[in-house]
Amino acid sequence: MAELFQKLGPWAIVDILIIAAIIYRLLLLIRGTRAMQMVLGILVLAGLTFLVSQIYPLTTLKWVMDKFYSSIIIIIVILFQEDIRRVLSRMGKKTVFQSGEAVSSRQILDEITRAASSLTSKKIGALIVIERNIILSRYVDVGILVDSRISKELLVAIFHPTSPVHDGAVIIQQGRIAAAGCFLPLTRDERVDPDLGTRHRAAIGMSQETDALVVVVSEETQAISLVVDGNVSRNLGPKELRKVLRNLLSPDRDVSEKKKSSGKNWNQVIERMKIFRSGGGGEHE
Numbered sequence: 001m002a003e004l005f006q007k008l009g010p011w012a013i014v015d016i017l018i019i020a021a022i023i024y025r026l027l028l029l030i031r032g033t034r035a036m037q038m039v040l041g042i043l044v045l046a047g048l049t050f051l052v053s054q055i056y057p058l059t060t061l062k063w064v065m066d067k068f069y070s071s072i073i074i075i076i077v078i079l080f081q082e083d084i085r086r087v088l089s090r091m092g093k094k095t096v097f098q099s100g101e102a103v104s105s106r107q108i109l110d111e112i113t114r115a116a117s118s119l120t121s122k123k124i125g126a127l128i129v130i131e132r133n134i135i136l137s138r139y140v141d142v143g144i145l146v147d148s149r150i151s152k153e154l155l156v157a158i159f160h161p162t163s164p165v166h167d168g169a170v171i172i173q174q175g176r177i178a179a180a181g182c183f184l185p186l187t188r189d190e191r192v193d194p195d196l197g198t199r200h201r202a203a204i205g206m207s208q209e210t211d212a213l214v215v216v217v218s219e220e221t222q223a224i225s226l227v228v229d230g231n232v233s234r235n236l237g238p239k240e241l242r243k244v245l246r247n248l249l250s251p252d253r254d255v256s257e258k259k260k261s262s263g264k265n266w267n268q269v270i271e272r273m274k275i276f277r278s279g280g281g282g283e284h285e
């Protein structure tokens, strides 16, 4: 090892460390996004093709791969131009690396659950999207920018039928209300319960396209639902909603919560989510 360090020299080591730090930072930024999945796919494909072209005398494949390697940066920039733009625009913000902690804070979750509960009692429908790893700026950009501290009062005011931005969804990014009146992608899954209207279909669609958590308050039934990864958990009480949100937003809390949990807890709610798989259709309660 010491011999290797001597051979490389101090500047080569500094060089390697800087590159490693840049790659690590970039991977952290795109972690959980679709760009990450594509980068992994490209790397696996390129690695396999490289191995095959080295082992067997496939000169054309080797030539193609050489061209591919020399232009990989351009390919990545073209493929991910939208993600790169969003990531860069967030780099300057202080909270970019701590969105998970910010949104799972006790006070924020209290405000969201109190708002859901108040909207239910007022028979007001609502759609609240909470960002996790996948950046939701593309949905925020088409809504009305709010950029405000989360409060029950503001959420209720936004969804009040007299509000000019009550139609559409509120998106929560990095512990703040980023925008209201946002349009979400409707699910195309034909197996979704036909009784579900467009608000719920938009929530399911959003949770299928991204890893966001979507809280839905039904105007019609006054039920509070949480939609995650295409699964709908209906009829949650405010306490139950708070518990599940807290656990889904703070993965490191899972173990301690599981140990502590008893009775009608978040584990059962997650189990129910599996039963309510959108494809399963219909209510099972």
Ligand SMILES: Nc1ncnc2c1ncn2[C@@H]1O[C@H](COP(=O)(O)OP(=O)(O)OP(=O)(O)O)[C@@H](O)[C@H]1O
Residues within 6 Å of the ligand: 125, 126, 127, 166, 167, 168, 169, 182, 183, 184, 185, 186, 196, 197, 198, 199, 200, 201, 202, 217, 218, 219, 220, 221
């Ligand atoms: N694609 C969408 N993105 C964001 N919000 C949407 C979208 N589609 C519908 N909505 C919201 O849902 C409302 C209509 O809800 P609708 O009654 O059709 O659905 P629902 O699932 O039956 O909900 P509810 O149980 O509250 O009646 C719209 O006024 C709008 O606020």
